[in-house]
């Protein structure tokens with residue numbers, strides 16, 4: 001029901017990305033004009049990252065893989081990667097002079113639709129890089145915003161994305177080619193005078209104020225809706241993007257939520273009523289987290305994140321088959337902390353065990369791995385050992401499942417049912433008594 005090939009899902013977005021429908025997010029990207037307007041063809045991207053020296057090779061590759069996956073989700077293909085190890089990115093051009101020349105030569109020789117940076121660029125870095133490389137420059141925020149714009153369906157999430165896009169845009173309204181009316185303009189577009197820039201700034205500020213107000217209105221409405229759901233325990237699925245939250249929602253809630261092997265398949269929260277162990281509760285699927293999530297995006301997604309903040313229990317889904325799953329857990333915990341939901345009870349669910357490949361590492365008598373991997377990746381112990389480690393660490397049961405293969409779902413249902421029943425008893429003792437006495 002929930003994997004990519006199944007019916008009932010929306011068609012994957014194909015070429016809608018930076019240059020075409022999404023004018024606001026593409027604003028900076030399209031400034032360089034129609035020469036790169038390759039919307040009809042597949043766009044290509046060159047990836048650039050500046051990892052700190054202490055970051056391992058494996059981690060660097062993993063992060064670049066994730067960036068390539070983001071690019072793919074946005075509708076383009078990554079064709080080349082450049083890495084430069086620096087203490088910190090160059091303040092003027094993100095990479096150093098030599099590396100920049102190397103990238104430029106490659107871009108001129110091989111051609112590309114855009115150069116994508118695995119961090120956020122300052123407005124001046126963006127301008128300098130654009131002037132130097134003469135192609136679209138995309139940073140991490142712009143890329144994620146673009147994907148969100150692509151995925152957002154509800155009035156609230158669309159407004160949230162638009163707000164974040166304008167907030168991204170505002171400080172970048174300087175220098176060349178910045179007139180709003182010209183954002184879709186073609187080659188050789190001239191830059192506006194300062195007056196026009198000032199007008200643009202005012203327009204953008206007005207729009208931001210308007211969108212904030214609109215969000216407050218929408219917020220009030222959804223708050224009322226959520227309140228009307230009172231009397232039920234609320235459980236929210238949380239986790240890194242692409243770990244299988246929507247797939248699990250579909251399995252548990254017998255629903256048909258869009259799930260696919262792309263990042264941020266879900267941007268809108270969806271809620272279903274589920275009954276386990278005779279206790280009904282509400283299960284919400286929510287937007288996935290990712291490392292370096294633009295803070296403006298978190299801020300503007302407050303009302304979606306309320307679904308998490310107001311939950312009684314979080315079902316934290318982890319993709320155990322991902323080499324960086326432990327860091328992903330940390331990213332999720334940090335983000336939960338950022339949004340003020342760190343103190344919620346959590347049930348940790350390790351998903352995709354069907355895809356987990358353990359190493360044939362040598363274990364000592366205590367089950368610890370004797371040899372760490374040479375490439376810096378964490379060794380992959382047997383699942384039973386991982387389960388024991390996590391249970392000991394958290395003093396709590398954890399479940400290992402495959403939502404796709406429906407493995408161990410009974411164990412999850414039982415555990416979740418118990419947690420929900422206990423929460424229900426605690427929250428609505430009266431209601432529960434009635435419910436039982438009526439039986």
Ligand SMILES: Nc1nc2c(ncn2[C@@H]2O[C@H](COP(=O)(O)OP(=O)(O)OP(=O)(O)O)[C@@H](O)[C@H]2O)c(=O)[nH]1
Nearest residue numbers: 242243244245246247260261264265266288403404
């Ligand atoms: N092998 C395997 N793949 C799975 C499993 N569960 C989900 N998937 C696949 O993982 C991909 C992502 O699943 P989703 O359910 O969309 O993940 P999500 O966490 O909702 O992702 P976002 O909404 O993007 O944050 C899809 O291609 C699923 O079919 C599993 O148990 N095993």
Ligand SMILES: [Mg+2]
Nearest residue numbers: 245246265266
């Ligand atoms: Mg999802």
